[in-house]
Amino acid sequence: MTTNHLEDINPNTDYLNMKDEEILRASLREPALFQVLVDKYQHPLFRAAHRIVRGQEEAEDIVQESFVKMYRNADKFEKLEGIEFKSWAYKIVVNTAITHYRKLKKREYLVEDPALFDISDDTRAEDKYMAADAKTAVAGVLQNMPEHLGGVLKKYYLEDKSYKTIAAEEKISIPTLKMRLFRAKKVFRKIIGSKDKFNDI
Amino acid sequence: MEKTSNRFRGEILTKIYKVWLTRKFLPIFIAEIIILSAVIYGLARLVFFKKVIENAMRMEIVNASGIFKYLALAFARTPMLTKTLIVALVILLALLVRLITQGILRWILVRKNYFGKPDSR
Numbered sequence: 247m248t249t250n251h252l253e254d255i256n257p258n259t260d261y262l263n264m265k266d267e268e269i270l271r272a273s274l275r276e277p278a279l280f281q282v283l284v285d286k287y288q289h290p291l292f293r294a295a296h297r298i299v300r301g302q303e304e305a306e307d308i309v310q311e312s313f314v315k316m317y318r319n320a321d322k323f324e325k326l327e328g329i330e331f332k333s334w335a336y337k338i339v340v341n342t343a344i345t346h347y348r349k350l351k352k353r354e355y356l357v358e359d360p361a362l363f364d365i366s367d368d369t370r371a372e373d374k375y376m377a378a379d380a381k382t383a384v385a386g387v388l389q390n391m392p393e394h395l396g397g398v399l400k401k402y403y404l405e406d407k408s409y410k411t412i413a414a415e416e417k418i419s420i421p422t423l424k425m426r427l428f429r430a431k432k433v434f435r436k437i438i439g440s441k442d443k444f445n446d447i
Numbered sequence: 448m449e450k451t452s453n454r455f456r457g458e459i460l461t462k463i464y465k466v467w468l469t470r471k472f473l474p475i476f477i478a479e480i481i482i483l484s485a486v487i488y489g490l491a492r493l494v495f496f497k498k499v500i501e502n503a504m505r506m507e508i509v510n511a512s513g514i515f516k517y518l519a520l521a522f523a524r525t526p527m528l529t530k531t532l533i534v535a536l537v538i539l540l541a542l543l544v545r546l547i548t549q550g551i552l553r554w555i556l557v558r559k560n561y562f563g564k565p566d567s568r
Binding site for chain 1: 452455456458459462464466467471553556560561562
């Protein structure tokens with residue numbers, strides 16, 4: 247499966263055995279092939295988005311937008327080394343969901359009844375806290391994590407830095423970084439699970 | 448649930464097709480149209496098409512083979528530059544038809560869920 251992809255595809259079998267990365271590459275010439283990736287990942291990605299925004303329609307919008315982003319940036323993905331499509335897709339969905347969430351919170355904050363702002367300082371402070379964006383909440387969780395784990399997670403997901411850049415900054419190899427990220431995500435989930443931080447977002 | 452999933456997938460793929468259309472199809476289509484227009488403009492300056500048709504009528508051509516013979520003869524006797532432009536015109540038209548057909552076929556593949564899960568077709 248190289249450049250002349252369409253001629254090589256047997257419509258009944260071959261494309262089902264292709265790797266995700268190959269399907270993405272081939273779909274640049276044959277957009278209908280992207281269906282394979284949509285079928286495979288729409289539900290897991292929807293669940294990932296839903297965990298952040300907590301709304302069916304919002305999550306659907308995020309997944310749609312994310313798939314379009316994936317297709318638009320498929321060329322860039324090819325240049326990234328050692329990254330699986332699955333983790334790249336997940337990263338796009340999480341970033342898009344956080345951006346959506348922040349916009350949504352900002353909008354809610356702006357359209358609130360002005361009378362709400364005439365109340366006491368304590369209540370106002372509470373309102374402001376409630377309107378804090380996802381990034382702040384996530385940053386709060388990151389603070390509770392060991393520094394070396396929280397640091398890489400922040401750089402990768404919030405600052406959107408590449409593996410290469412983070413590895414250089416942390417002075418570690420890329421495989422070590424991947425392992426650290428894996429452990430960091432595990433700890434992150436554990437903290438969220440125990441404190442139910444997302445209910446406060 | 449299945450209906451929702453199909454609608455959801457359909458919306459995503461329609462967007463994907465639009466991205467493909469604007470990034471892969473339209474630039475080539477516009478380039479071909481521009482080149483085709485330039486060739487037609489050049490040809491129109493060299494060949495007086497009305498005269499060619501009038502001559503054909505004057506020869507009292509009544510059947511299709513006569514028309515083809517006349518056109519072949521006219522082509523053979525025309526200068527080299529005109530011949531080149533005519534060949535270029537035919538090739539460009541063929542490429543344009545091919546491109547449009549590919550665009551339509553890809554739209555059909557997207558709509559028909561051609562590469563989707565076999566059980567969801």
